[in-house]
Amino acid sequence: MKQIATRKILPATPAPTEGELYGITELAQEFGISLRAIRFYEDKGLLAPRRINGGRAYTRRDRARLGLILRGKAVGMSLAEIEHILSLYGDHGEGHVKQLEYLIGRIDAATTELDTRRRHIVAMLAELGEVKGQLQRTLAAKRRVKKK
Amino acid sequence: MKQIATRKILPATPAPTEGELYGITELAQEFGISLRAIRFYEDKGLLAPRRINGGRAYTRRDRARLGLILRGKAVGMSLAEIEHILSLYGDHGEGHVKQLEYLIGRIDAATTELDTRRRHIVAMLAELGEVKGQLQRTLAAKRRVKKK
């Protein structure tokens, strides 16, 4: 079944409400991941594409979510953490004041955690820099000896 | 068995070659991890403490390695990656020129990878900042309405 066919079958249809639709293979290739992974994220509730003739059809929004998922993974977050982050990106336009405040608080929490992680990385980078400097010095010394 | 006893039994001994020794519980408490985790890291070859009367005795160097392990984890690295990083910190003072160049190359590789990760984090922080700004604006609007 080719859900992409949906797009081909309706080529000139501007699709007023939603824009372009993507197939699962399309996304998998674009992001360089397996189909199984994408379905797995769906099982975990991180994605919820529409179904067209049994096949999965992803909107631009879904695609963006997938991007966020992968970015989260690149950062070292677990899928559970990523799920929390993703819940911050919705259409919570009709949230009550309480809800909005809650969301902002969650964003702050995620922010501080990410920043902590960032600082750890910066520290490791600094340490690696020192080690490298050390090695370079001994290397330079060895070379001086060799030349003379 | 109390390997810490070793330290207590030899209290005033300046221990010329090696400094202070730490017990496993000591390290576990200091770093807030389980004994099992520490032993696990040893099984994986990330730590290799000396044995005193069957008990594990950690030097300051071992302790530092454990710190690096945990920092690596905080950054989102796998134990395998951490192992690679740790191998850069040894006493490779007597390395040949080739070996030193190789090590420096590995450091560079690790550095660029970490920096990529760092940039990803920075990007996520920026996105979260935008989301927060959005929420704050809608929140402010709602409050203005409420006040009037």
Add this chain to the structure above:
DNA sequence: GCGCCTGCTTACGTTAACGTCAACATGATC
């Protein structure tokens, strides 16, 4: 001498994040 505490090893259990494989459906193509 007897618990008690700390430590060791061995073995099995667990969770996350997928990979792999089988069996089946369907639209396109020859």
Add this chain to the structure above:
DNA sequence: GATCATGTTGACGTTAACGTAAGCAGGCGC
């Protein structure tokens, strides 16, 4: 109308990173 590419849903396997439990040993306090 048979084949093929692409899709679907299970079900099971796998790796990493530990947790948990069982059983045993050696000091210490009383």
